[in-house]
Amino acid sequence: xxxxxxxxxxxxxxASILAxxxxxxxxxxxxxxxxxxxxxxxxxxxxxxxxxxxTAPVPGTCRLxxxxxxxxxxxxxVMPGTENLVGTSxxxxxKYSTFYDFHxxxxxxxxxTPGTNAMVSGYECVSTGTQAMPPSWTNDTDPNVDFDSQxxxxxxxxxxxxxxxxxxxxxxxxxVYSDDLGATWTVANGGKYLEYLxxxxxxxxxxxxxxxxxxxxxxAGNRYQDHVYAMWSVFNGNTSKIKIxxxxxxxxxxxxxxxxxxxxxxxxxxxxxxxxxxxxxxxYIALASFPACCASPVTMYVARSTDxxxxxxxxxxxxxxxxxxxxxxxxxxxxxxIIENFAASPTYAGHLYLTWESWDGDQMDxxxxxxxxxxVTWTDEVVVNDNVDGAVSxxxxxxxxxxxxxxxxxxxxxxRRSACPSDQSILPDDVGRSNFCIDLSLQAFRxxxxxxxxxxxxxxxxxxxxxxxxxxxxxxxIDQMACASHSDPCTANAFIxxxxxxxxxxxxxxxxxxxxxxxxxxxxxxGDLVYYQQQILGTVSRSALGL
Numbered sequence: 001x002x003x004x005x006x007x008x009x010x011x012x013x014x015a016s017i018l019a020x021x022x023x024x025x026x027x028x029x030x031x032x033x034x035x036x037x038x039x040x041x042x043x044x045x046x047x048x049x050x051x052x053x054x055t056a057p058v059p060g061t062c063r064l065x066x067x068x069x070x071x072x073x074x075x076x077x078v079m080p081g082t083e084n085l086v087g088t089s090x091x092x093x094x095k096y097s098t099f100y101d102f103h104x105x106x107x108x109x110x111x112x113t114p115g116t117n118a119m120v121s122g123y124e125c126v127s128t129g130t131q132a133m134p135p136s137w138t139n140d141t142d143p144n145v146d147f148d149s150q151x152x153x154x155x156x157x158x159x160x161x162x163x164x165x166x167x168x169x170x171x172x173x174x175x176v177y178s179d180d181l182g183a184t185w186t187v188a189n190g191g192k193y194l195e196y197l198x199x200x201x202x203x204x205x206x207x208x209x210x211x212x213x214x215x216x217x218x219x220a221g222n223r224y225q226d227h228v229y230a231m232w233s234v235f236n237g238n239t240s241k242i243k244i245x246x247x248x249x250x251x252x253x254x255x256x257x258x259x260x261x262x263x264x265x266x267x268x269x270x271x272x273x274x275x276x277x278x279x280x281x282x283x284y285i286a287l288a289s290f291p292a293c294c295a296s297p298v299t300m301y302v303a304r305s306t307d308x309x310x311x312x313x314x315x316x317x318x319x320x321x322x323x324x325x326x327x328x329x330x331x332x333x334x335x336x337x338i339i340e341n342f343a344a345s346p347t348y349a350g351h352l353y354l355t356w357e358s359w360d361g362d363q364m365d366x367x368x369x370x371x372x373x374x375x376v377t378w379t380d381e382v383v384v385n386d387n388v389d390g391a392v393s394x395x396x397x398x399x400x401x402x403x404x405x406x407x408x409x410x411x412x413x414x415x416r417r418s419a420c421p422s423d424q425s426i427l428p429d430d431v432g433r434s435n436f437c438i439d440l441s442l443q444a445f446r447x448x449x450x451x452x453x454x455x456x457x458x459x460x461x462x463x464x465x466x467x468x469x470x471x472x473x474x475x476x477x478i479d480q481m482a483c484a485s486h487s488d489p490c491t492a493n494a495f496i497x498x499x500x501x502x503x504x505x506x507x508x509x510x511x512x513x514x515x516x517x518x519x520x521x522x523x524x525x526x527g528d529l530v531y532y533q534q535q536i537l538g539t540v541s542r543s544a545l546g547l
Contacts, residue, residue, distance in 0.1 A: 027387065027418045028441070028460040032544045036463040037114050038518050039087060039107050040535040042068035045119035046126030047093035048101060048138045055099060055486055056162035057138045062125035067091040067105060068522055070471070070482040070533040076501025076512040077145045077153065078404075079181075080218050083505050085109035086153045086182040087512045088120065088143035089535050090497065092482060095475040097532075100486040100495070103140045104157065106182035107535065112508060114537055120176060122187040123159040134172065138162045142212055145182075148226040149218040153178045154188070154251060156212040156230040163208075164486055172196040173209050173232050177251040188251035194230055195243065195257050207236040211338075215275035215283065219346065222281035224308045226250055229283055231260070233271040238292040240269045242285070246309045260285065265315045266301050267291060274342040276403075280349035283309050284375065286318070286342030296323045300340050300354060302375035318378045319369050321358045327493055329364065329395050331436050334468050335484055336397065337498035343403040350374035351447055355384065355399040355411050363393035363435075366413045368401075372451050379451070384443050386458045387417040392434040396441065398497075400511075404504025408547045409445035409452040412502045412511050414438050418465055425517045425531050426467045437465040438496075440513050440538060444545040455546045461511055461538045468496055470516035470531040473524030480530055496533065509545070511538035 047065045048057030074089035091105035104120035121127035123140040130136055137159035145155045155178075160171035173195045175188035197207055212232035217224045228247040233240045242261045245254040261270045267289040274286045283305040288298050301315040324336045336357075345351035352371040357364050358381075366384040371377060385396035399413040420430050420437035430436060440462040445452035471480035483490030501512035515536045519529040 028458055029386070030457040030459045032459045032540055034459065034461050034463065035539040037537045038534050039109065039114040039512060039537040040071045040089070041117045042066050043091070043105060043117045043119055045103060046124035046136070047103065049094065050096045050099045050101060056165040056167070057101065059133055059167070060131050062131055062136055064126055065094050067093055067103070067119070068520065069094060069480065070097045071105070071535045072482050072495050072514060072533050073143060073497030073499060074501045074512045074535050075143045075145050075499070076503045076510060077147050078503040078505045078510065079147045079151050080149060081506070083112045083507060084181055085112065085503060085510060086145050086147070086178065087501055087535065087537070088145045088155060088182070089512070090141060090143065095478050095480065098479045098481055098483040098486070098488040098490045100483060101138070104143055106178070106185065107512070108181040108183050109537060110181060112510070112539055116183060118183055120155065120157065120185050122176060122185065123157065123174070133161055134159065134169070138167070142210070144212070144214050146214050146216040147218055148216045148228070148250060149220055150226065151179070152250060153182060154214055154216055154228050156214045156232065158209065158212050169198050171209050173212055173230070175230055175251060175254065188247065189254045190252065194245045194254050195232070207234045209234055211271045211273055213273050213275060215277055217277045217281055217283070219277065219279060219281045224281050227308060229275050229309050230254065231273045231275050231285060233273060238269060240271050242270050242273055242287060244309050260312055261287070267299065272338045272340060276342060276344035278344035278349050278351065279346050282306050282349070282374070284344050284352060285312065286340065286354060288339050296325050297321060298323050298339055300356060302342070302352060302354070302371070304374050316375050318354050318371070318375065319356065319367070319381055321356055321367070322360070324359050329397065331433070332468055333490070333492050334494040334496045338398070341400045341499065343401045345403045345407070345447060346405060347407045348447060348449060351451070353401050353403055353409055353452060354378070355401045357397045357399060364395040364397040366396045366399045366411065368411060370452055384411050385413065385415065385441065387415070389417070394435045398499060400500060400502040402502040402504045402509070405506055407447040407449070408504050408509070408542060409447055410442060410502060410504055410509045411445070412440060412442045412461060415441040420467065421465055425464070425470065425519070427469055427472045430467050430469060437467055439465050440511060442509065442511070442540065444509070444547055446547055459540065459545070461540060462515065462536070464515065464517040466515040466517045468494070468516070473528060473530045475522070475524050475530070477525065480524065480532065482533060507542055509540050509542060512536070513538065
């Protein structure tokens with residue numbers, strides 16, 4: 001018996017030593033100094049409480065309240081020639097996150113330091129001064145932002161009413177701009193929507209809008225300088241088409257929307273739109289085309305406009321990938337996000353960068369391809385993430401790509417290569433779990449004129465791993481998880497956002513992404529602080545990366 005016990009002790013010690021050595025081995029080989037700062041802070045605005053027993057707001061109940069809960073999904077832009085940024089994100093209202101109850105918030109970030117947060121006004125009862133629906137909407141969503149050459153920031157908006165109760169009309173496409181780094185916003189296009197589909201519904205034929213995005217030509221001296229390009233998808237059953245509207249007077253007016261895509265060119269269901277402008281002032285669009293709504297595989301196409309968005313040349317297939325067609329990545333309840341991301345070079349005309357997530361049926365990788373001839377031909381795909389998995393496969397997903405001055409290119413992505421740590425922000429049941437907690441990873445590239453070449457290896461851009469099952473707390477018995485399935489409690493389709501922000505300035509690479517590591521000032525049932533999703537500004541020096 002003693003011999004068996006000793007053998008057990010020795011085996012246990014060896015296992016502990018092995019586990020410790022594995023834990024001690026750095027998951028990221030490139031140790032570059034990174035600064036993380038909490039960018040999100042509460043702000044007041046008009047919001048809709050959800051009555052007891054309901055799953056959605058009731059018309060006429062909007063009131064002033066606090067947006068002090070989850071902050072999922074974000075985007076980020078840097079003012080050309082400066083270190084000033086504007087960020088945007090979803091901001092959930094009070095204790096009603098599980099009911100998918102949010103509007104857009106903005107982040108003023110002067111000289112790379114987080115400042116004030118504000119409501120993107122013009123879509124809720126306080127800033128519009130009315131309970132009428134519209135112009136007051138229960139939600140405003142899908143953050144995006146870009147600057148012109150004069151420091152004005154623009155965003156295309158997606159206001160909608162709670163469609164899961166068939167509340168009509170439930171959506172529109174709008175636009176706003178800000179001249180003070182997102183502290184205040186003005187409704188563009190003379191206060192009119194770019195498109196308004198009366199009595200639309202995602203439950204019936206007739207179309208509904210989604211997945212809008214923006215690009216601005218901030219190429220100094222270009223003939224289309226400061227022109228603003230808004231694009232969005234219109235879904236109708238299993239098909240979808242993409243529309244564009246252009247402002248040539250810095251947001252005062254927009255052109256009548258026109259349709260870009262044709263089924264014979266790209267397939268029947270087109271979405272996940274990313275417009276971008278290259279060094280020549282040419283406008284590009286990248287999109288994901290599905291054989292039918294939400295089916296796999298997905299082909300990513302890119303097309304170019306040389307006439308200010310009036311027309312587009314041929315759509316060239318850049319890559320094809322398999323996608324998760326259900327809810328979630330392994331081990332989790334949160335839904336997967338947008339498949340791809342795209343950027344055009346502000347340094348080299350015709351240089352384009354496309355990144356996407358690739359699902360092999362077991363795990364997710366991040367892949368990359370590029371073009372140096374305006375999207376006509378594309379390089380063979382390469383895997384961006386450099387993790388070496390052990391017995392458990394890990395997921396790298398939701399990539400963003402940015403192109404900045406001087407040929408700098410960066411890809412960042414959510415990364416589950418590191419096991420969950422043990423700290424107060426990790427739920428007890430999740431401590432030590434593999435392929436579960438999330439970090440943010442970064443890969444730098446340099447394009448010297450012949451295409452982007454990787455510089456070094458992956459960098460950990462998050463200081464702390466975070467638990468996607470937070471918040472695990474309740475307030476007045478209501479689950480605090482952000483929930484895309486608008487149900488309490490949230491048991492599936494938890495929402496960490498479909499994408500996050502990445503931008504490159506002259507001196508730095510910046511990210512704006514989710515973390516639940518940092519406690520809020522809100523206390524839940526039992527008195528504990530709630531670990532809401534916060535937006536974290538990550539900063540890494542280009543010189544430290546060799547850029």
